[in-house]
Amino acid sequence: MYDILLYVSAFLLLPAIIYSIYVSFKVNGVYRQYAQIHAQSGMTAYEVTRRMLKNAGLSDVKIDRVRGSLTDRYNPKNNTIFLSDSVFSSTSVAAIGVAAHETGHAIQYNTNYLPVKLRTSMVPIVNIGSRLSIPLIILGLILGLTSELGMYIIYIGIAFYAFSAIFMLVTLPVEFNASRRAKKILVETNILTESEAAMASKVLNVAAQTYVASFVVSLLFLLRLFAIFGRRR
Secondary structure (H helix, E strand, O other), rough: HHHHHHHHHHHHHHHHHHHOOOOOHHHHHHHHHHOEEEOOOOOHHHHHHHHHHHHHHOOOOOOEOOOOOOOOOOOOOOOOEEHHHHOOOOEEEHOOOOOHHHHHHHHHHHHOHHHHHHHHHHHHHHHHHHHHHHHHHHHHHHHHOHHHHHHHHHHHHHHHHHHHHEEEEEEEEHHHHHHHHHHHHHHHHHOOOOHHHHHHHHHHHHHHHHHHHHHHHHHHHHHHHHHHHHHHH
């Protein structure tokens, strides 16, 4: 079994990494393409965010501006949606789609969407595990594969890495759901026309692919670790 996992992970890992890099570049290209098309409503991404929050009854969610391009995010700790410089004042369908997606995250937290609650509960241990997993594996290797302590530390490192992979898996429904909410609200409130919503959807879909690619790379690397050290055992 370990040999099969080793060969499969080795065969698929490099293509998965290449695809992940390709998707990262593609996001910027698709965004730039639809950043040239401005919504008929003439609303800026900030105004769209404010309207969506008002319609959802979320008057306590703040909106702030953050430097950079596509650095948009929702921070549940301070209940703030951060819109990047390239999005904040833009009236393009791309910018509106991105802003609506982040608003979708704020709505998820407000409605206690189960996957987002699960993801939030995992954050503390993932923050620790992501920093310690590889150093622990290296430390185990230094102590030696024939050492019981060395293998024990390696397994702890692999367990931390596995938890990070699970975290990425849980992130997928959170991201896809935020995009579905965004597209539905944009059309229902006449912020975007059907055709404009389809363009915004393309931006959000390619962005979602980055999360899928990251999870696949993480999973394959985890399988490779499991196969390598499983054989050693």
